[in-house]
Amino acid sequence: MRLLGWIVMLAALAFAGKAGHDLWQDLQQEEAQIVLVGNAKPVDAVADEVVERKPRNWPPIFGEPQPPKPVSDAPQEEPQPPKPPKPPIDSLGYALKGMVQMGSATWAMIDHPTGERLVRRGDDLAEDIQVVKIDQAGVWVSRSGDEPELLEFVDQP
Secondary structure, three states, rough: HHHHHHHHHHHHHHHHHHHHHHHHHHHHHHHHEOOOOOOOOOHHHHHOOOEEEOOOOOEEEEEEEOOOOOOOOOOOOOOOOOOOOOHHHHOOOOOOEEEEEEOEEEEEEEOOOOEEEEEEEOOOOOEEEEEEEOOOOOEEEEEEEOOOOEEEEEOOO
C-alpha cells in the first residue's frame, strides 16, 4: 500500500512540474518580441541581438506611481502648540509707586514684595522682564521680548 502511495505522489509531482514548466513557457512567448538591429538576420543569428519585452500589467497594489516631491533646502519646522497667555504684570506683585524726571532722564519707583527698586529704561526687573519705556502713562515692560505691557499707577481707595 505504501508503495502505491509513493508512486501516486511521484506522478502528481511530475504532473505539477510539467504544468508549471508549460505555464512558464507560455508567459515567456507572450512577452518576448525580438527586435533586430540593423539589417534583418536569420533567426539563428538573433542570439546576440537586443530582446525587448513588454512590461507586465500588474495591478497597482500600493497605488499609482507619483512624481517625486520637490526637495526644499529649508528644514521643516514642526508646528508648536500655542503658548498659554501670560498673567498681567501687576499680578506678579509689581506696582508703580512714583516717577521722577530730571531733564531727559526718567526714573520709576517700582514696588514688589521683595522690596522697592528705582529703575530706568533698559533695566531688568527680573530674569526675563525688562523696562522698555517710561512715559506719562506708566512703565512699559517686556517679558521675554514679547509685546510691551503697561504697569500703571495703583489707584488708592
